[in-house]
Amino acid sequence: MAQITMTQALNLAIDEAMAEDDGVFCLGEDVSAKQGGGVFKVTSGLTEKYGEHRIRATPISETAIIGAAVGAALAGQRPIAEIMLMNFVGVCMDQIVNHAAKLRFMSGGQTPCPIVIRTTTGVGVGFGGQHSDMLEAWFAHVAGIHVVTPSNPADARGLMRASIDANDPVIFIENILCYGLKAEDPGPGYRVPLGKAAIAREGSDISIITYGRTVLDALAVADDLAKEGISVEVIDLRTIAPYDEETVLASVRKTGRALTLHEAVRPFGTGAEIAANIQEKCWDSLKGPVRRIGGTFSAVPFASHLEQAWIPQKSDIVAQIKASVGKH
Amino acid sequence: MAEIDRDKLLDIYTRTMKVNRTDEKFRELLMGGKVAVMYYCVRGQELVSAAAMAALEKDDYVVCTYRGQGEQTAKGIPMEKWWGECLGKATGTCKGKGGTMHITDPETGIMVTTGVVGSGLPIANGLAMASQNNGDGRVTLVSFGDGAANIGGFHEAMNMAQLYKLPVVFLCQNNRYGEHTAYADHTDSPNIASRAAGYGMPGVTVDGNDVNQIYPAVKEAVDRARRGEGPTLVEAMCYRMMGHFFGSDFSYMPPEHIAEMKAEDPLPKLRKVMLEHQFTEEELDKIVADIDAQINAAVEHALAAPLPDTDEIYKDVLEETA
Numbered sequence: 001m002a003q004i005t006m007t008q009a010l011n012l013a014i015d016e017a018m019a020e021d022d023g024v025f026c027l028g029e030d031v032s033a034k035q036g037g038g039v040f041k042v043t044s045g046l047t048e049k050y051g052e053h054r055i056r057a058t059p060i061s062e063t064a065i066i067g068a069a070v071g072a073a074l075a076g077q078r079p080i081a082e083i084m085l086m087n088f089v090g091v092c093m094d095q096i097v098n099h100a101a102k103l104r105f106m107s108g109g110q111t112p113c114p115i116v117i118r119t120t121t122g123v124g125v126g127f128g129g130q131h132s133d134m135l136e137a138w139f140a141h142v143a144g145i146h147v148v149t150p151s152n153p154a155d156a157r158g159l160m161r162a163s164i165d166a167n168d169p170v171i172f173i174e175n176i177l178c179y180g181l182k183a184e185d186p187g188p189g190y191r192v193p194l195g196k197a198a199i200a201r202e203g204s205d206i207s208i209i210t211y212g213r214t215v216l217d218a219l220a221v222a223d224d225l226a227k228e229g230i231s232v233e234v235i236d237l238r239t240i241a242p243y244d245e246e247t248v249l250a251s252v253r254k255t256g257r258a259l260t261l262h263e264a265v266r267p268f269g270t271g272a273e274i275a276a277n278i279q280e281k282c283w284d285s286l287k288g289p290v291r292r293i294g295g296t297f298s299a300v301p302f303a304s305h306l307e308q309a310w311i312p313q314k315s316d317i318v319a320q321i322k323a324s325v326g327k328h
Numbered sequence: 329m330a331e332i333d334r335d336k337l338l339d340i341y342t343r344t345m346k347v348n349r350t351d352e353k354f355r356e357l358l359m360g361g362k363v364a365v366m367y368y369c370v371r372g373q374e375l376v377s378a379a380a381m382a383a384l385e386k387d388d389y390v391v392c393t394y395r396g397q398g399e400q401t402a403k404g405i406p407m408e409k410w411w412g413e414c415l416g417k418a419t420g421t422c423k424g425k426g427g428t429m430h431i432t433d434p435e436t437g438i439m440v441t442t443g444v445v446g447s448g449l450p451i452a453n454g455l456a457m458a459s460q461n462n463g464d465g466r467v468t469l470v471s472f473g474d475g476a477a478n479i480g481g482f483h484e485a486m487n488m489a490q491l492y493k494l495p496v497v498f499l500c501q502n503n504r505y506g507e508h509t510a511y512a513d514h515t516d517s518p519n520i521a522s523r524a525a526g527y528g529m530p531g532v533t534v535d536g537n538d539v540n541q542i543y544p545a546v547k548e549a550v551d552r553a554r555r556g557e558g559p560t561l562v563e564a565m566c567y568r569m570m571g572h573f574f575g576s577d578f579s580y581m582p583p584e585h586i587a588e589m590k591a592e593d594p595l596p597k598l599r600k601v602m603l604e605h606q607f608t609e610e611e612l613d614k615i616v617a618d619i620d621a622q623i624n625a626a627v628e629h630a631l632a633a634p635l636p637d638t639d640e641i642y643k644d645v646l647e648e649t650a
Contacts, residue, residue, distance in 0.1 A: 022461075022462070023462070025461060053461055054461070056457075056492070059487055059488060061484035061488055063480060063481045063484045064450045064453065064487070064488040066450070067449070067453060067454060067481065067485065068451075068457050068488065069454060071450070071453060071454020072455070072458040072461070074440065074451070074454070075439075075454070077461060094444055094481075095451075098442075098444055098447065099440070099444075099451065103440065104644050104645070104650075105644045106426040106430040106432070107421075107425075107430070108421070108422035108425050108426065108432075109644040109650055110422065110432055110433075111432055111434060144645055167647040168647055195648075242646075
């Protein structure tokens with residue numbers, strides 16, 4: 001099989017879904033051929049195949065974009081709406097939280113809202129405070145939404161197909177630093193079920209529960225620590241909410257130790273919810289407190305060395321693991 | 329503008345009285361302490377909703393607001409389901425989980441009732457976008473008040489609708505109050521419809537208390553949308569003859585405003601038009617009596633209906649919990 005980047009993986013998944021179902025269409029800022037197929041090229045080449053009605057370049061109007069996606073979904077279509085950068089969800093939270101997430105429930109099940117909201121973010125590219133945040137916890141706190149993020153091209157392809165299939169809203173977070181990752185193409189029709197975590201690396205001393213770009217950090221740390229005789233299990237949640245509790249708890253019961261890791265700021269982050277849940281349900285298996293690592297509790301800074309200092313450090317992951325397993 | 333034919337007048341009258349009698353009944357129940365729920369009175373705005381719904385086809389989509397009783401009942405939601413929902417019963421349109429502010433009935437085209445001012449317009453665009461994509465010929469009408477004209481979503485939606493020439497009708501029921509704030513205290517422009525020009529869209533202000541103005545204006549907007557010529561902003565001047573919600577203080581309404589709106593009450597005016605068209609007092613009274621009988625039966629049905637099961641709080645969250 002050919003090697004593909006994560007950008008290509010997403011493009012292939014959207015392309016095949018559009019080919020199979022006329023009701024699937026994309027809308028968002030700069031997504032059509034006239035603007036170059038999206039600022040990160042994910043919708044590149046699709047306007048030529050499906051026309052401007054199905055790759056709709058929109059005005060810079062996030063509320064109108066998500067509102068239109070909600071309405072189209074109520075009418076039976078499957079819109080893929082792009083919010084160019086995740087911080088811009090601040091402009092359209094009403095449509096996502098009060099409408100997309102709640103319309104199935106408030107209508108007594110009559111109006112499900114199958115939309116995929118693609119959005120991009122990531123710390124480490126010098127975008128500063130309003131273009132970098134991981135805001136998954138905002139959505140994980142809302143009933144009626146799936147929150148998904150891939151850490152590699154194969155999952156990107158499979159999760160995107162599953163997200164388009166889903167009959168509920170999905171916030172699909174793409175990390176800018178992962179777009180260029182290359183891996184083997186899992187091929188047409190490949191799906192990764194929502195709500196199913198992957199054990200990215202098996203281990204026996206501690207479980208790291210993470211997702212998105214920090215999966216790469218966790219795997220790198222696990223490689224290094226293996227040389228020191230510490231066996232790290234890495235769980236890639238893939239779906240952040242509702243998350244695969246079964247896989248997480250089974251892993252922690254096996255290793256007896258847990259560390260949650262995310263790029264988003266630590267206070268009130270998803271790691272806190274997962275840690276609390278582990279402590280409630282795996283108390284008797286735990287050999288120590290669940291540890292948490294997240295981004296610094298400040299706005300993402302601009303200057304490169306500040307930005308690099310802001311993100312969770314591999315050295316900190318190593319230190320936390322060593323403290324947990326009792327090796328210094 | 330062509331004269332409204334007798335059949336259509338009768339249709340509009342019937343819908344108007346259905347809205348009015350439903351409103352009267354709701355207030356009677358609330359005042360009598362029979363029910364205690366949020367209700368946003370539509371007294372004074374009955375004709376606008378009724379005429380607008382009469383201008384639509386059965387399959388057309390409607391998005392309305394918490395003050396949406398007029399659109400909902402005039403579009404034809406079965407009364408038992410409507411009352412069931414308003415009283416929080418399992419027999420309601422939404423199994424009692426939506427309530428007065430979130431009535432949804434896709435079978436009659438009531439796709440969303442939003443409790444958030446101005447949020448309906450962007451969603452209406454999406455319904456219309458689906459129709460444009462799949463060519464089903466439907467028109468979407470979204471109703472909102474003058475207060476909604478000042479929220480960002482209004483502007484985003486108007487611009488997008490015109491950009492794509494979406495088959496949507498924006499119906500602004502200018503009842504001269506945004507919640508408790510009078511029009512002059514929230515907006516300095518003389519009307520809302522003139523804003524349409526800023527988006528390259530036709531906009532028209534009409535007297536919402538005059539059937540011969542409101543119906544033709546909405547009908548023309550609907551026809552235009554169905555022909556693929558794009559959206560229209562119709563501003564219907566009307567009065568909200570009660571407070572923002574049932575039981576709320578409306579002493580802030582000056583006496584001269586109350587006198588003005590009583591003089592402009594759409595119901596006696598419509599009745600006069602009906603009589604001019606050779607409908608008899610008896611015929612018109614019989615229509616109202618029939619509506620009252622239907623409403624009373626629906627209310628009795630809803631009062632006696634079962635409450636939703638408690639485990640409904642876990643259902644319909646995601647498909648997996650349906």
